[in-house]
Amino acid sequence: MKPFGYVAAKSAEHAVALLAEYGKGAKVLAGGTDLLADLKNSPHPPPDVMVDISRAADMKGIALTDAGLRIGALTTHTEIVESPLVAQTLPALAEAAVVIGALQTRNLGTIGGNLITCVPSMDSGPALLALDAQVAILGPGGRRTIPLSGLFVGPRRTSLAPDELLVEIVIPKRNVGKPAAFQKFGLRKGQALALVNAAAAFWGGEGVFAEPAIALGAVAPTVIRAPKAEAYLSGRPISEEAMAEAGRIAATEAKPITDFRASAEYRLDLIAVLVKRALAGSLARVTPNQKDLAS
Incomplete structure (x- = not known):
């Protein structure tokens, strides 16, 4: 070299x-x-x-702020897994972080680095996208904030200029504590790229799906949302049948490929299953009349 x-x-x-x-x-x-x-x-x-940039202290840490839950871009996956604040307000992200690579990878790898790779199968992306995460970007012209979805352009392609830096991720205050869950399917239990991963979030304290969100990874050139499935759920009474139908609708919104790890048809089946499971996981975290924890 x-x-x-x-x-x-x-x-x-x-x-x-x-x-x-x-x-x-x-x-x-x-x-x-x-x-x-x-x-x-x-x-x-x-x-x-x-x-x-590993010594830049201003890009580290997890904290509740007036804007929401702030996660510095240099926060490691292990720090996310072990954070009591994440466990309380964003357990879906901990579920994603704990299946990233091996322990050594999680000890060194950062959430910002995971996002910047723009690999469609990234594990942190769906959990954050389902909660409308924002990212703060710093460049010579100052600081700007964009939706996380605006960072992803294509496989290994971001919207950052060469002299810009992702400095932090923020879950908006309205979504802090929103019931959410993450699901991943790979060819092994550990150190595996996702064939499909999925995250779902919704408020359900009144017995209906309120503000539902579904995000998918490894099924398109970037991590994506499933707006048709979200629209189907919105305002609908919570039921196992509705969750299963949302999974089937989400599968129609994806464009998976066939490669040496799985066929497109198999990935479509996985989407339906994992979305249903993610919704069920979110439901398990719903409490009556639940409100966001940052209010």
Whole structure:
């Protein structure tokens, strides 16, 4: 491998300044669990310089704020799994984080890095998308906030400019504590890419599906929502039959591929099953007259 330079950023702003200074020849290093593997196997030359952001304290931590639940982009998957605040307000994300790679991967890998890979089978994406997560992006021109869905352009393609950085993820205050659940199916119980993954969320304290949301991974070029299935559920009395039908509708909204791991037809069947299970998991977290925990 060709040698490359290395520089450590002290903060998010410092990292952005370094990215602007080195331009397209720079690569961002956080946990490195995806990047280092790519460097070893890529036919392309390595970057001119690696900008290490792992010491940027302002990009770490999990906290409730006036805006909602803030998760720094450098928060590791293990920190998410072990966070009492996540367990209380966003258990679906912990369910997703605990099945990402092996323990060593979860100890190093970050939620921001998982999102930035833009791999359709990412596990953190559906849980966050189902709760209308926002992402804060910092660049030379300042800070901007966009819906998480706006970050995903295609497989391994984000909407970030070369000198921009994902700094934090925020679950809006209205969705903090919203009952949600995550489901994944892979070829192994551990260290497996998802054939399909799914997350669902809804308020159900009054016996009907209120503000339902369904998100799917590994079934399209990016993580997607299932708006037709959501519309079917909205305002409908909660029942097992309705959850099963929502799963069948969600399958019609996906565009899975056939590859060496599974056929498109098999993935469509999985969508129907996993959506139903995710909805049932959300229902198990519903309490009477439940309100968001941030109010």
